Amino acid sequence: MVGHKIQILFSPAETGIALRLAIGKKPEDIIAQVKESKLRGRGGAGFPTGLKWELVQQAKGERKFVVCNADEGEPGTFKDRILLTDHPCKIFEGMAICGYAVGAQNGVVYLRAEYRYLREGLVNAIKKMKESNYLGKNIMGSGFNFDIEIHLGAGAYVCGEETALLESLEGKRGEARNKPPYPTECGYMGCPTVVNNVETFCYVPAIMTKGAQWFSEIGTMESTGSKLFSISGDVAKPGVYELAMGSTVDVVLQLVGAKDTKAVQVGGASGICVAEKDFNKPISFESLPPGGSIIVFNKSRDMLYVLKNFMEFFVEESCGQCTPCREGTYRLLQGVEMMEQGRCSIHYLHTLRDLAQTMLISSKCGLGQLAPNPFLSIIDNFKGEILARDRVARNSKKTPVVR
Amino acid sequence: MSMDITVNINGKEITVKRGTTILEAARNVNIHIPTLCYHDDLCISGICRICLVEVDGERTLQAACSIPITRPVTIKTHTERVRKARRNVLELMLANHYGECYTCFRNQNCELQKLAKEYGVDALKFEHVTEPRYEQDKTSAAVVRDKNKCILCRRCIRTCQDFQGVGALDATHRGYDTQIQAFYDQPMADAVCINCGQCITRCPVGALREKDFSDSVWQAIDDPSKIVVIQTAPAPRAAIGEEFGLPPGTSVTKKLNTALKMIGFDYVFDTNFTADLTIMEEGTELLGRLKDLLVDRKEAVLPMVTSCSPGWIKFCEHFYPKLLPNLSTCKSPQQMFGAILKTYFAQKAGINPANMVVVSLMPCVAKKFETDRPEMTSSGFKDVDFALTTREVAQMIKEAGIQLTQLEDSPFDDPLGLGSGAGLIFGATGGVMEAAIRTAYEIVTGEEAPFENLRVTPVRGMEGIKEAEIFIPKALEEWSFLEGKTLRVAVAHGTANARKLMDIVTQGIAQWHFIEVMACPGGCLGGGGQPIPTSEEIRKLRAKAIYGEDEQLTLRKSHKNPQVLKLYEEFLGTPNSHKSHELLHTTYTPRGVF
Ligand SMILES: Cc1cc2nc3c(=O)[nH]c(=O)nc-3n(C[C@H](O)[C@H](O)[C@H](O)COP(=O)(O)O)c2cc1C
Ligand code: SF4
Ligand code: SF4
Ligand code: SF4
Ligand code: SF4
Ligand code: FES
Numbered sequence: 001m002v003g004h005k006i007q008i009l010f011s012p013a014e015t016g017i018a019l020r021l022a023i024g025k026k027p028e029d030i031i032a033q034v035k036e037s038k039l040r041g042r043g044g045a046g047f048p049t050g051l052k053w054e055l056v057q058q059a060k061g062e063r064k065f066v067v068c069n070a071d072e073g074e075p076g077t078f079k080d081r082i083l084l085t086d087h088p089c090k091i092f093e094g095m096a097i098c099g100y101a102v103g104a105q106n107g108v109v110y111l112r113a114e115y116r117y118l119r120e121g122l123v124n125a126i127k128k129m130k131e132s133n134y135l136g137k138n139i140m141g142s143g144f145n146f147d148i149e150i151h152l153g154a155g156a157y158v159c160g161e162e163t164a165l166l167e168s169l170e171g172k173r174g175e176a177r178n179k180p181p182y183p184t185e186c187g188y189m190g191c192p193t194v195v196n197n198v199e200t201f202c203y204v205p206a207i208m209t210k211g212a213q214w215f216s217e218i219g220t221m222e223s224t225g226s227k228l229f230s231i232s233g234d235v236a237k238p239g240v241y242e243l244a245m246g247s248t249v250d251v252v253l254q255l256v257g258a259k260d261t262k263a264v265q266v267g268g269a270s271g272i273c274v275a276e277k278d279f280n281k282p283i284s285f286e287s288l289p290p291g292g293s294i295i296v297f298n299k300s301r302d303m304l305y306v307l308k309n310f311m312e313f314f315v316e317e318s319c320g321q322c323t324p325c326r327e328g329t330y331r332l333l334q335g336v337e338m339m340e341q342g343r344c345s346i347h348y349l350h351t352l353r354d355l356a357q358t359m360l361i362s363s364k365c366g367l368g369q370l371a372p373n374p375f376l377s378i379i380d381n382f383k384g385e386i387l388a389r390d391r392v393a394r395n396s397k398k399t400p401v402v403r
Numbered sequence: 404m405s406m407d408i409t410v411n412i413n414g415k416e417i418t419v420k421r422g423t424t425i426l427e428a429a430r431n432v433n434i435h436i437p438t439l440c441y442h443d444d445l446c447i448s449g450i451c452r453i454c455l456v457e458v459d460g461e462r463t464l465q466a467a468c469s470i471p472i473t474r475p476v477t478i479k480t481h482t483e484r485v486r487k488a489r490r491n492v493l494e495l496m497l498a499n500h501y502g503e504c505y506t507c508f509r510n511q512n513c514e515l516q517k518l519a520k521e522y523g524v525d526a527l528k529f530e531h532v533t534e535p536r537y538e539q540d541k542t543s544a545a546v547v548r549d550k551n552k553c554i555l556c557r558r559c560i561r562t563c564q565d566f567q568g569v570g571a572l573d574a575t576h577r578g579y580d581t582q583i584q585a586f587y588d589q590p591m592a593d594a595v596c597i598n599c600g601q602c603i604t605r606c607p608v609g610a611l612r613e614k615d616f617s618d619s620v621w622q623a624i625d626d627p628s629k630i631v632v633i634q635t636a637p638a639p640r641a642a643i644g645e646e647f648g649l650p651p652g653t654s655v656t657k658k659l660n661t662a663l664k665m666i667g668f669d670y671v672f673d674t675n676f677t678a679d680l681t682i683m684e685e686g687t688e689l690l691g692r693l694k695d696l697l698v699d700r701k702e703a704v705l706p707m708v709t710s711c712s713p714g715w716i717k718f719c720e721h722f723y724p725k726l727l728p729n730l731s732t733c734k735s736p737q738q739m740f741g742a743i744l745k746t747y748f749a750q751k752a753g754i755n756p757a758n759m760v761v762v763s764l765m766p767c768v769a770k771k772f773e774t775d776r777p778e779m780t781s782s783g784f785k786d787v788d789f790a791l792t793t794r795e796v797a798q799m800i801k802e803a804g805i806q807l808t809q810l811e812d813s814p815f816d817d818p819l820g821l822g823s824g825a826g827l828i829f830g831a832t833g834g835v836m837e838a839a840i841r842t843a844y845e846i847v848t849g850e851e852a853p854f855e856n857l858r859v860t861p862v863r864g865m866e867g868i869k870e871a872e873i874f875i876p877k878a879l880e881e882w883s884f885l886e887g888k889t890l891r892v893a894v895a896h897g898t899a900n901a902r903k904l905m906d907i908v909t910q911g912i913a914q915w916h917f918i919e920v921m922a923c924p925g926g927c928l929g930g931g932g933q934p935i936p937t938s939e940e941i942r943k944l945r946a947k948a949i950y951g952e953d954e955q956l957t958l959r960k961s962h963k964n965p966q967v968l969k970l971y972e973e974f975l976g977t978p979n980s981h982k983s984h985e986l987l988h989t990t991y992t993p994r995g996v997f
Contacts, residue, residue, distance in 0.1 A: 156577065173574070178449040178469040320574065320581030321450045326555070327495035330579040331529050338530075351528055358491040361463045361484065362452050369463060 006218065006226045006244050008206050009199070015089040016134050018205035022097040023142040030101040031057060034204065036212035038224040043069055043160075043197030044267075044292075045366065046223070046285040052194060055184035056102040059192035064104035066095050067169070067188060067195045070111045071153050071160035074268035075313060077292035079228035080198040082240045084111075084118050087202060088125040089134075092148055094201030096135060097208060098194055099146045107148040108188070110165050113155040122150050157317040161365050162195040164319065175319045176365030199228055219245030223284035231256050233265075233296035245290070249279040252294060260298040263381070267291025269310045270370030273303075275381040303382040304389060307374055308336045314371040325368025328359040332375050339386060342393030353379065411477045425456060425467035425478055436480055437489065437518055439496075440556035441468040442605055443938045444924070446565055451556050452492050453518065456480045464488055490522055497524065498531040499579075500608075501551035507609040512935055514607035515554060537582075542592035545614055545771040546600060553583055553610035559602035566924055568899030569718065571596040583610075586997065595721050595996050597898065599714035599922045600768025600792075600931015613768045613932060616789040617799050623760040623788070624667040631760045632748075633663055634740045636674040637822075637830035638766035638927035639793040641948040645934040645941075646797035647807045652944030654952050657812030662800050663764075664813060673815045674763065675822020677736035677743065678829040678838070680970070681711060682961035684987055685733045686843045687978040689917055690882070697884045704728045706893075706908060706915040709835050711735045714769035714922025714931075716991065718898045723905045724993030732988040736829065737763045737770055738779050740819070741786030742986040747974045748819060756784055763790045766830070766930030769922065778989045792932025821966045824857075824953035831946045832896035832926035833862035833869060836919040840873060840892070842962045847875060847882040857959055863950070865925060865939060867900040868893065870915075892917045897924040 022030055035050030056064060068091060072080040083091060095107040111119060126148050130136040137145050151169055153159050159168045163177035166188050187193025203225055207215050216224045223245040229252070232238045236257030243252065249264050264274045266283060268291045274281065283290050297306060311333040318325045335352040338344035356372035363369045379386065409418045412429055419428045424447070429436050440451035449469030457479040458465045464485060467478075479485065497519060504510045537550040557574060560583065564570045571594050575584045585594030603611045623629045644653040663671045689707050696703035710716060710731040719726060734742070740763070745756040763770065770790040773779065779786045791799075800807055814820065825838035837859040844852040852859065852873075861871035870893045878886040893915045895901045901920045907913045923929045925942035928949060953959060961967065975983050 158577075178447065178466070180471065180473065315578050318578040320555070320577045320579075323450070323452050323492050323495050323555075326578060326581055327499055328491075331495065331498065334530055354487070355491050355495075355529070358488045362455055362488045362492060363463075364449060364452065364466070 006242055008218075008226050009083065009087065009090070009202050009228060009242055013090065013205060013209070015093060015129065016132060016140075018208035019093050019096055019134055020140060021208050023100055023140065023144055027057060027101045027103065030097065030208075033212045034101075034207060037207045037215040038222075039200065039203055039207065039215065040223060040285060041197055042199035042227065042292075043162075044270075044289075046289065049196065049200055052184060052196070053098060053102050055182075056104075056192045056194045059185050061192040063106070063189075063191045064102055065188040065191055065193040066099045066102070066104045066107040067165070067193055068095055068107065068109040068198055068201055069160060069162065069165060069195055070109050070115065070198045071165060072112050072115070072198070072292070073157040073160045074270070074292050076232050076295050077230045077268055079230045079240050079292050081115060081118070082228070083198050083202055084115065084122065088122050089129060090202045090205055091198055092126060092129055092135065094204035095148060096139070096146045097204050098196070098201065100144050102192075102194055104194070105145045105147065107146060108169065109148060109150045110159075110169060111150055111152055113153045116152060119150055119152070126150075156319070157313075158319040158365070158367050161367060164365065165195065166193065175321050176367075178364075220282065220284045220286065222286040223290075227283075227290050228292070229290070230293040231296070232293065234258060234261065234298035234301070235296050243283075246282040246284045248282050249274055249288070252283070253279065253296065256296070258296045258298070260300075261296055262299045262301060263297045263303060263306070263378075265295040265297070265306075265374065268293045268295075269313050270367070270373055272373050273306075273377040273381060302389075303378055304336060304339055304386050307378040308333070308340070310374040311336055314367070318367060318371070322364035322368060324359045325363040325365075325371060328355055328363075328368065329371050331355060332372065336375075339389070340393065342391070349379070408472055408475050410472055410475055413478070413480055419472055421473060422471045425458070425465065425470050425472060426454060428472060429467060429478070429480060434480055436467045437521065438468055439514055439518070439554065439607055440558060442558050443940075444566065444605065445558060445561045448557055448561065451496075451554070453489055455485055455488050455492070457482050457485055491528075493518055493522055493524065494528045496554050497527055498529040500554065501532050501535045507552065508612045508615075509609035509935075513609060540591050541614070542590035543594075543596065543598065543614065543772075544592070544775050545598035545768045546591050546596060546603065547612050547614050548591060549610050549612075550582055551610075552608050554608055555581055555583065556607060557583070558605045558607065559583060559611060562602045562605045566897050566899055567597070567599060567601055567922070568902040569595065569597055572602065597714045597717040597721070597922060598769035598772045599898070601923060603768065603931050604933065604935050604937045613792050613795070614771055615795055616771070616791060617795045620760075620762050620789050620791060621799070623762075629758055629760050630669050630754050631667070631762060632670040632672065632744055633668040633762045633764060634672045634674045634677075634737070634744075634819075635659065635663070635764040636737070636766055636927065637678070637827045637949060638930055638933065638945070639764050639796070641830065641928055641945045641952075642766065642933045643793050643797050644808070646794065646801075649808060650944070651941040652948045654948040655807065656952070657814065658807055658810040660815060661810040661813040662805050662807050663796075665805050666799055666803050668762070670816045672740070672744075672819040673822040673826075674736050674740055675826030675829070676819045676964070676966060677739040678826030679823050679961035679964040679967045680739055680743075680987070681733055681736050681835075682825060682838050682842050683967060683971075683978045684983060685709065685731045686839055686846070688731055688733065689839070690843065690847070691979065693916065694884065706913055706918050707731055708918045708920055711829065711835060712769070712920060712922045712927075713767070713773035715898060715901060715920045717769065717772070717994070718901065718922060719905070720992055720994045721996055722902070723909065726905060726908060727991045727993060729908065730991060732984075732990070734779070734987055734989045735770070735773060736826075737765060737790065738773060738786055738989070739987045741774075741779070742782045743819070743970070745782035745784050745786060746986060747970065751818070756782060760788045761786065763787055764793065764796050765790050766793055766927045766933045767923070768792060768931040770932075781986050793930075793934060794932060797934070818966055818969070821958070821964060823961050823964050824956040824959035825961045826964075827953050827956070828949055830927045830949045831863070832921050833859075833864070833894045833919065834926060834949075835921075836862045836871075836892055836894050836917070838961055839917070841960045843890075844873065844875070845960065846962060847878050847885055849879050856954065858950075862892070862894050862919075865943060865946075867897060868895050868903060870894075890917070891915045892919070894919045896921045896926050896929075898922050
C-alpha cells in the first residue's frame, strides 16, 4: 500500500542507537545539529525545529515539557497514524533526545481521540523502552530521566493547534491562547514547552545517526529532508507516501496513478487548491506548503461542491472564540450555498473575497487564518466553472440575486 | 533586558515599560483604538479582533489589547489594511446581531452601536440575520438574557468567573453555534447565579439586563387607591447623575428627592435609616455572640458575617451552606425598611398596608430576587413590592421629562427620612464595617472610636480584602469582658474575594470576629444596577462622593439617629427584641451548586 520514493522514516532502525549518541553529547551540540539539518516542523507551519528547541532550552523554568502533537485532525490525513502504529519507538526516541537537549524530564503524547485504539500499542512500546532503559530513570547510566505519558484528545480539530492543545491538556475548553507568550516560553502548566508533530520527532534519530549534512542534502534549500503525505481522492493507489521535499504535483500524480486530474488540494482542508496550470510547482514550504495530505480531484468533480465540503468543515470546527473565524467561516459557507442556488452576485462574491482576505490576517489562530485558503484558491482557480454553474442555477430557479 | 522600550505609534515615539500592551501604549499618546472584548476591569481575552493594528515584521494584524510590547516596534493604527479588517470584523458582528436599537435597553449607551457610528456603517455588507435566533430568557427574577444581541465577547463570563468566583456562565458549542449559557443550558432562574448583575454592567451591548419593573411602578403611581412609597439606597444618589451627563462622583441626593416627588411617589424615604437600624441590630447580635463566647462560655458562631448584600447571601447559600450560621440574621436594610413601612409607618400614618406599594431605589440587581424570597413577608404582606435599579429610575425620570440636573433640592420625608453618615457609607465597601465600629466602640467604651474625624481608614479603599484590629483599652461595666481585647475584622468586596475569606473560615483557622462582605466590587456603589459603564476609576469617584457627603453631616453615628431611637421607643422595644426578630431578622436556605 505504501509507495516509498525515499526512505528515512520507513527504514528500519534499531532503537536506542541515536539516543545513546545524543546523550554522549552536550545539549547545545544536539540543538546545533538539528539546526544544521534545517529540519522544519511537519505539523503545518514549518517552524525551524532546532530554533524551537533552542528557545525552550534557553527559557527559564523549573520544569519543562516535550509535547508530541498526535492530534492529526486534518481531513484526509493519516500519515501520523502510520508512524504511531509502525514506528512508535522512533517517536519516543526523538522525544527523549529533545527532552535531553532542552532540559525536560517529561513528555506527553496528545493522541487524537479517534486513535484511542492505538493507545495500548503505544503504552507497550513505552514499557519496552523502559525495560531497555531508553526511557525512565537514569537513562543508560547518563543521569538523564525522561518519562512519557499518553493523553487522549478532546475530539476537536482545533485542539491540534498547539496552544489549544495545551489548554485541552490542562483540562480546559480547547481554544487557542493569545500569542505571545509562545509555548516555548509559557506552555503546559505555564512551563516552557516544545510542541512538535509526530513526524518531526521521527526524523530526529536519523539526523543523529546519519548526520545533519546528509539530511540537509535531501529536499530543497528551504525545505530539507523528506515528507509523508496521505494521498487520497481520484487516484489508483491511495496511501501514505514518503517523498523528498520539493517533489512537484505532477510527479506525485504520476506516482499514485491519477488520471484526468482537474485539481489537487495540497495541505488538507486548510491548504491550497491547485489547478492544472500549477501542477509543475514543487511541494515545499517556499512554494506549496505541504501540510499532511494531498487530495486529488478529477474532471468529473464539481469544485463548488468540493469547496462547500471544506467550508462546512471549518464552520463546524471553528472554536467559536474570535469573530473573523466564527462568523467569517459561516458567511463564506453561506456564500457558497448562494452560489449553488444562483443567488450570489459578482459584487457579493467580491465582498466575500475581501472578507476572506481579512480572515487571513485577523483571526486569532491558524484555523481561522487558514480557513479562507480553499475558498480563495477554488474561487480564483475555478471561477469559470463556478460562474457558469451560477448562471445555470439562476436561470432554472429565477431566484432574485442579492444586491 | 532593559525595562524600557521605545516604540513608534503612527509616527509618535513613546517609551513604555516592557510588557505594556499596544493598547495601553496607544492610550498614553491619546491614540484611540476601538475595543469590545477588552474591559479595564477584566483579564485580557483577545477574541473580538476589533482592536487590530499593524505591527512591522508581522504577517498578520495584531490585537492591540493582547500584545505586550517586547521589542522596539513600529505600530500603525489606521492603515488601509487595518481599516478594512476592522470594518469587516464589525460587519461580521452586525450580520449576526439581531439589532433593533430603538427597543433595546442599551440604545445610546451601546459599544457596538457606537462603533457602527464611528465606522460609518450605512448598510450591512454581508447577509445578515433578519429574525431572532434565540428566545429571550426571562425566567430569572433579576437577570434577563437576550442572546440575539450577544456578540460573544465573553466579558460576562470573565466577570462572573474572575470577579465574582461564581462561574454561572460559560461558552458552549463551537463555531457559528457558539453561545453563552448557564450550566447545561439551564434557564437563568435555575442557574447558580447570585443575581449580582455584574455581568450586566460589563456587557458592551444589550444582551444582558435587569428585569424591568418600572412599568409596574408607573401603574401603581397612576392608581389613585395606592400609596406609593420609595426608599432610596445610599449608592444610587452618588451615581444616577451619570445617566444625566454629570461626571462620576457627583452626588445629587436632594435633587433626586425632588425628581421622585415629581414622578409621583407619595413618600420619599432614606434607606440610610434602616442602615442605621441594621447597625443597631447587627451590632447587638455581634456583641451578643461575643458575650456568649467570653462570658457564658457557650458555643458562639464566629466570625459573624454581614448579611446586607443579597448577592452575597445567595453566594453563601450556594457555595458555603455550612457557614450560613455565621451570617448575621439581620435582613438587608431594604427589607427592614419594607417591614417597618407596612407596620409601624402604616399605623402611624393611618394607611392600610394592603394599599401601600413599597418601591426601593437600589444600586443592586440581586435586591429584585430578595424581594421575592418567601421569608420576606413578615409585615403580613410582601415587604417590598418592587426593587428598581438606578438605571430604571433614571429611565423613569427621563420619561417624565424631568431635568434632574436643573432641579431644586428637597429633603426626605418624615419620619423615616433621617439617616446618619454611617448609614450613608453603607454604599461603599468597608462602609458597614466602619459604621459598626463607630457605634460598637462607643457603646462598649463610652468613647468615640479612635480615628481622626471618624475616618476608619483601614477598612476604606478598593483593596480586595482589608483587615483591621481594634483594641479596646477599657470598657464600660456591662461590657467589661471586652476590656483589653482586640476586635479583629475583615472586609471583602466581589464574591471572588469573599471566597478567599470563607475558605479560611471553613478551615477553622480564621482569627476574625466580624467580616463584611459585599457581593459587588467596590461595594454597592459598584452594584450591578448602577449606570454603565463601570471601572475602578469610576467606582473610586463614587466612593469619594459618598465619603465626602458623610463628612458634611453632623449625624455620623447610627446609634445617635433620633428617629431610630424613637422607633425602638415607640415600636420595637430594644434591639434584638422579640418584635425586632419578627420583623427585621430572617433565615437562610442552603442551595446546591448545580
Ligand atoms: C487548526 C490547526 C490544527 C492543527 N493540527 C495539528 C495537528 O493535528 N498535528 C500537528 O502536529 N500540528 C497541528 N497544527 C500545528 C500546531 O499548531 C503546531 O504548529 C505544531 O504542532 C508544531 O509542531 P511542528 O513544529 O513539529 O510542526 C495545527 C494547527 C492549526 C492552526
Ligand atoms: S481562528 Fe477560529 S479556531 Fe482560532 S481562535 Fe479564532 S475562532 Fe477559534
Ligand atoms: S445591542 Fe446595541 S446595537 Fe444592538 S440593538 Fe441594542 S443598542 Fe442596538
Ligand atoms: S448576575 Fe452575577 S452571578 Fe449571575 S451571571 Fe451575572 S455575574 Fe454571574
Ligand atoms: S452577553 Fe454581553 S458580555 Fe456576555 S458575551 Fe454576550 S455580549 Fe459579551
Ligand atoms: S478588544 Fe482586542 S481583541 Fe477584543
